[in-house]
Amino acid sequence: MRAELRHVLAVTALAALACACGASGPPAPPVQPTEERQPFTEYTVPGVTLWTVSGPVEDHGWSSVVGVEPNGHVLTGTQLFLRAVTPGLPPETVATRSKQTLGIEGGILHVAEDSGQFGSPAVKALIAPPSVTDGVLTMWMLVGEMSPRVSRVQVTLATGDVVRTDAQELVPPTPPTPPPGASGPPDAVPGTS
Secondary structure (H helix, E strand, C coil), X not given: CCHHHHHHHHHHHHHHHXXXXXXXXXXXXXXXXXXXXXXXXXXXXXXXXXXXXXXEECCEEEEEEEEEXXXXXXXXXXXXXXXXXXXXXXXXXXXXXXXHHHCCCCEEECCHHHHCCCCCHHHHCCCCCCEEECCEEEEEEEECCCCXXXXXXXXXXXXXCEEEEEHHHHCCCCCCCCCCCCCCCCCCCCCCC
16 A cells, blocks of 8 residues: 555544544644644635645655644545635646645646656657646646656546546657658559549
């Protein structure tokens, strides 16, 4: 089981226990001994207190935004996404909140130069700023640490469903080049029309 999933399950169970024991004060998610929590202040979600919860995993750390309702109910992942992403937000804001609440890993790209040395010219030509069309957020991201790859990430705003596609799969095939001296379509027979 992934460390993030273990964390979500632990936070949910501990929050329920804290509620049952009559904990008072501003709602905060309990954390494991190796984890930390900090108030999240980048934006607000009505009726929810936001926190950044982070901790170590092998070779690196993880971080997640979680929400806690006044009754102690913990909102994570899709539950929090559906409350944090509201109609009318600019696409860049939707992209950032999607990444934070759904735990989408990688850096959001806006222009080809953002991918640095990664991606072929054809892949770089696909990169565009985040956009929302027909209820679907589309953003281009640089994903991975050891061998980063450009990916298209699409998020359905009504459900929080995420689809990742390696950008190389989206590059149109290159048409074959005719041999030197050839003219016209390869199946054309001279003298016929």
